[in-house]
Amino acid sequence: MSLDIAFVKAAELIVDQDNFVRAVLSGRRRNMQTNYERIDIRPVQLKDGLKLQLILSEEKQNTTKNIDVDREKILELLNSGYANVLVEFSTGSYSIRITKKGEALIHESKGTFERTVAHDRAKERLLESTDSFLIEVGISDHKGSIKPSMQDKYRQVEEFLRILEPALPEKKEKVSVVDLGCGHAYLTFAAHQYLNKKGIQAHVIGIDVREASRVRNNAIAKKLGITDSIEFRAEEISDTPITSADIAIALHACDTATDDAIAWGVQHNVGLLLIAPCCHHDLQVQMQEIPEPWPMLTRHGIMRERLGDLLTDSFRTQILKLLGYRVDAIEFVGGEHTPRNLMIRATKTGAKPEPNEIARYKDMLAQWSVNPALAQRLEKELGAI
Numbered sequence: 104m105s106l107d108i109a110f111v112k113a114a115e116l117i118v119d120q121d122n123f124v125r126a127v128l129s130g131r132r133r134n135m136q137t138n139y140e141r142i143d144i145r146p147v148q149l150k151d152g153l154k155l156q157l158i159l160s161e162e163k164q165n166t167t168k169n170i171d172v173d174r175e176k177i178l179e180l181l182n183s184g185y186a187n188v189l190v191e192f193s194t195g196s197y198s199i200r201i202t203k204k205g206e207a208l209i210h211e212s213k214g215t216f217e218r219t220v221a222h223d224r225a226k227e228r229l230l231e232s233t234d235s236f237l238i239e240v241g242i243s244d245h246k247g248s249i250k251p252s253m254q255d256k257y258r259q260v261e262e263f264l265r266i267l268e269p270a271l272p273e274k275k276e277k278v279s280v281v282d283l284g285c286g287h288a289y290l291t292f293a294a295h296q297y298l299n300k301k302g303i304q305a306h307v308i309g310i311d312v313r314e315a316s317r318v319r320n321n322a323i324a325k326k327l328g329i330t331d332s333i334e335f336r337a338e339e340i341s342d343t344p345i346t347s348a349d350i351a352i353a354l355h356a357c358d359t360a361t362d363d364a365i366a367w368g369v370q371h372n373v374g375l376l377l378i379a380p381c382c383h384h385d386l387q388v389q390m391q392e393i394p395e396p397w398p399m400l401t402r403h404g405i406m407r408e409r410l411g412d413l414l415t416d417s418f419r420t421q422i423l424k425l426l427g428y429r430v431d432a433i434e435f436v437g438g439e440h441t442p443r444n445l446m447i448r449a450t451k452t453g454a455k456p457e458p459n460e461i462a463r464y465k466d467m468l469a470q471w472s473v474n475p476a477l478a479q480r481l482e483k484e485l486g487a488i
């Protein structure tokens with residue numbers, strides 16, 4: 104279909120004041136630049152009438168802007184360089200994917216989407232507090248209300264799912280997930296329930312060195328009747344015989360268990376790694392010869408510790424980058440809920456590293472005279488770049 108016709112149809116759906124639910128513009132067309140990484144559009148009822156709210160997402164921040172429901176303005180946005188357009192309306196969805204040749208591939212489907220126009224819409228819950236898994240793992244009470252003492256954990260689960268959702272491999276009907284250092288398996292069960300709720304068949308394995316975790320978590324899985332698609336094993340991350348997964352997660356796995364998890368993911372070619380590091384002791388101990396002028400930052404214990412954490416995670420992200428991953432470090436959940444709120448999100452691209460990035464990594468190692476745990480585990484892979 105011609106692009107113009109496809110855009111006109113999308114614009115008409117967006118300005119439909121009774122049925123439009125939301126639209127997303129994302130990706131970048133060949134040889135075109137976009138002002139934002141992604142634009143989300145939804146209707147919003149303000150005092151001066153119905154408007155369209157645009158959430159303009161950039162790497163580090165989102166800006167919200169309300170505009171009039173105006174077909175020409177929408178056509179302008181649709182034409183501003185995005186490669187994917189998704190429009191949802193009350194009775195279905197319409198999507199356009201623009202190929203490298205500039206052709207529009209259209210996909211239309213029927214479905215029911217709920218339209219909300221309230222201005223301060225509460226953040227949509229990804230899992231209802233009454234979900235049976237939340238009751239079984241002890242986040243919700245038997246009536247399905249979040250326990251006051253588990254609010255932070257619930258928040259963590261929700262935020263984790265919000266990060267997982269857009270990072271999911273496209274058009275996959277089946278996804279395998281390994282949770283390394285799963286502990287009480289809040290996030291392991293959450294990933295399982297959420298993916299299945301989205302119609303993605305998930306096979307999930309949680310591993311933890313503690314036998315008690317295996318027994319407890321398998322018993323919960325049995326109660327929930329999901330033992331065909333979720334299992335728990337008592338293993339050291341570095342010794343697990345599991346050899347593949349689409350997604351590996353490791354949330355607050357202690358100290359260098361995080362490095363074991365990243366190394367496992369890299370060595371088994373895992374497409375998506377979601378890693379929230381925990382305590383860092385490895386470099387703290389190695390940071391003996393502090394290069395000038397950094398002693399200014401290491402003189403005081405608390406600052407030295409924070410710098411050690413940052414160095415550790417910087418080495419981790421750089422190593423992943425050098426080994427063919429697109430990496431970002433993002434805030435996992437607000438600092439008021441956990442001080443361990445950094446997440447490393449790494450997606451395998453297979454891209455060859457730039458020589459200056461390799462040099463930067465080597466300089467940094469040399470300056471600090473350290474050999475990070477992750478570099479030790481991936482020595483062979485790093486030696487091959």
Ligand SMILES: C[S@@+](CC[C@H](N)C(=O)[O-])C[C@H]1O[C@@H](n2cnc3c(N)ncnc32)[C@H](O)[C@@H]1O
Pocket residue numbers: 283284285286287288289290310311312313316338339340341353354355356357360363381
């Ligand atoms: C702080 S808990 C986090 C649990 C869970 N991921 C969460 O976010 O709720 C860390 C878990 O990692 C496990 N663990 C630590 N080192 C491990 C290793 N080398 N292999 C497997 N599990 C490990 C611990 O037994 C513990 O249950």
